[in-house]
Amino acid sequence: MVNVKSMKISVFSRLISIAALVFLVHFLGTGGLSGAGVVSSTSSTGQQASSHDSTYPPAHTVASSASYNIVNDEQWYVKVTTPKKNDKEIEANYGGKITHLGQYWYWVGTGHMEGTALDVVNIYKSATLGSDSWEYVHCIVPTNFLQNSRSFRHCQINQHPTLKSHHILCRNRNYFISENGIIGNFRYLSPKPKDPSPLAGNFGDTSFFSQGDRMYEVVSRCDKSSGKCEVESRFLFIYLLNDEWTDYHSTRPIVISFSWPRREAPFIAKHGEWFFLLASETDGWRQSRTWYRRAKSLQALANSTENEVVMHPRNTLSIKSMGSQFRFLIEIVPGKWVFAGDRYPADDKDHWDPKYGAHVMTPLQFVSNVPHVYWKKQFNWVTYNYSSADYDAHYHGGHGHSPSPPFENHDLKIMR
Numbered sequence: 001m002v003n004v005k006s007m008k009i010s011v012f013s014r015l016i017s018i019a020a021l022v023f024l025v026h027f028l029g030t031g032g033l034s035g036a037g038v039v040s041s042t043s044s045t046g047q048q049a050s051s052h053d054s055t056y057p058p059a060h061t062v063a064s065s066a067s068y069n070i071v072n073d074e075q076w077y078v079k080v081t082t083p084k085k086n087d088k089e090i091e092a093n094y095g096g097k098i099t100h101l102g103q104y105w106y107w108v109g110t111g112h113m114e115g116t117a118l119d120v121v122n123i124y125k126s127a128t129l130g131s132d133s134w135e136y137v138h139c140i141v142p143t144n145f146l147q148n149s150r151s152f153r154h155c156q157i158n159q160h161p162t163l164k165s166h167h168i169l170c171r172n173r174n175y176f177i178s179e180n181g182i183i184g185n186f187r188y189l190s191p192k193p194k195d196p197s198p199l200a201g202n203f204g205d206t207s208f209f210s211q212g213d214r215m216y217e218v219v220s221r222c223d224k225s226s227g228k229c230e231v232e233s234r235f236l237f238i239y240l241l242n243d244e245w246t247d248y249h250s251t252r253p254i255v256i257s258f259s260w261p262r263r264e265a266p267f268i269a270k271h272g273e274w275f276f277l278l279a280s281e282t283d284g285w286r287q288s289r290t291w292y293r294r295a296k297s298l299q300a301l302a303n304s305t306e307n308e309v310v311m312h313p314r315n316t317l318s319i320k321s322m323g324s325q326f327r328f329l330i331e332i333v334p335g336k337w338v339f340a341g342d343r344y345p346a347d348d349k350d351h352w353d354p355k356y357g358a359h360v361m362t363p364l365q366f367v368s369n370v371p372h373v374y375w376k377k378q379f380n381w382v383t384y385n386y387s388s389a390d391y392d393a394h395y396h397g398g399h400g401h402s403p404s405p406p407f408e409n410h411d412l413k414i415m416r
Helices: 004-027 299-303
Strands: 038-040 069-071 093-101 104-112 119-126 135-142 156-159 166-170 174-178 206-211 214-222 234-240 254-259 263-271 274-281 290-295 310-312 325-333 336-342 359-367 370-374 378-380
Touching: 093 156, 093 206, 093 325, 093 336, 104 156, 119 166, 156 206, 166 214, 206 263, 214 263, 234 263, 254 299, 263 325, 274 299, 274 325, 290 299
Parallel strands: 310 370
Antiparallel strands: 038 135, 069 378, 093 104, 104 119, 119 135, 156 166, 166 174, 206 214, 214 234, 234 254, 263 274, 274 290, 325 336, 336 359, 359 370
16 A cells, blocks of 8 residues: 555655755856756856857867867766865766867766766867866756656757857757857747657657758657557658857758667768768667768768778777767867767666766777777877777776787778
8 A cells, every 4th residue: 555645745755855965066156047947057267257158268278178088988087176066977878979169179968966866968179089088067957857868868069060059969959048158048949849740759879960951850769659669660851040049940840861770879960972871779878889980962872882890990889889889989180080989887787887987088080980999998189190000909898808809800991
């Protein structure tokens, strides 16, 4: 028999705890409630920073003390800028992306409000992309505590080229906008845009791709009309947002859609005249293989051939995609690309060892318009020779395994 009185006390206690936590965040200088249901915090120094990127310290003033080294297979921590402050792991999980804006790289991803399963959106910045160079900027805390615990994932920050507004776009049509800079007040756009598709069910893994003022939303979806998502029923949708990036285009919201079974985490990159659509294989919280299509227009991706991304060392049954699930690519400077994947030690402790970290970033090179990824335990992205086909042996895939043989494809000829 259910004890209604105990249940009421438990719910009341939880609400009191959450309310106290929100008050604490506000008290510590988070900037208070901003817009429609969002708490926007101050900078990591505790001072309210300017809302314009141009007032940030020039990149060269911090580059000498920050690293260009990217080190895999270990936890990444927020760069400590305050004496005696404890290291804190970077929480940019669940498909969070990295975008270059002004003088910095901004990493926007999902963390959890302490003691709860509720999502918060964390923003970090780095001038050099080194794995030890990420500084905490601030956090967006949705104040609607009845939200779905997975509401704010697969987030990405962009600046509108014309309007100069900053947008944090997350999956399932959860959008934030700031008219006064990255450290300004991000307001949640409510009501959120209506689903432009007749497909039943929420949006799945999501990313965003821009060309000038045009912003595209790339989404993996499945038909839930039967009440359950079947991996064989997955579809890929590319949507076009309106000119302000606040809703879908009024007359042509769907650019393309096609069946793409067993694929998720889609991401589009442009290399030369080619559009590359990459996606991971569906396998829950586990590592999985990475696939791609390429075409000379977004519309042509629907009929293009699917191929597997080439990994060095090659994939094995134990190690796939460098022991990760693919999430996104970064073109740091022309010709220098990075492949980024996630690991999930907090969600699947049986499969992942936390000591090997939650993020993977390693060099990628397009060889005759085919993406090749090279495993490096540690590399300096400035000095690494992307034409060398140099890579290291695997000793595990984030969870401990015997080494795979290095250089089994050493006779690979780089075509130009």
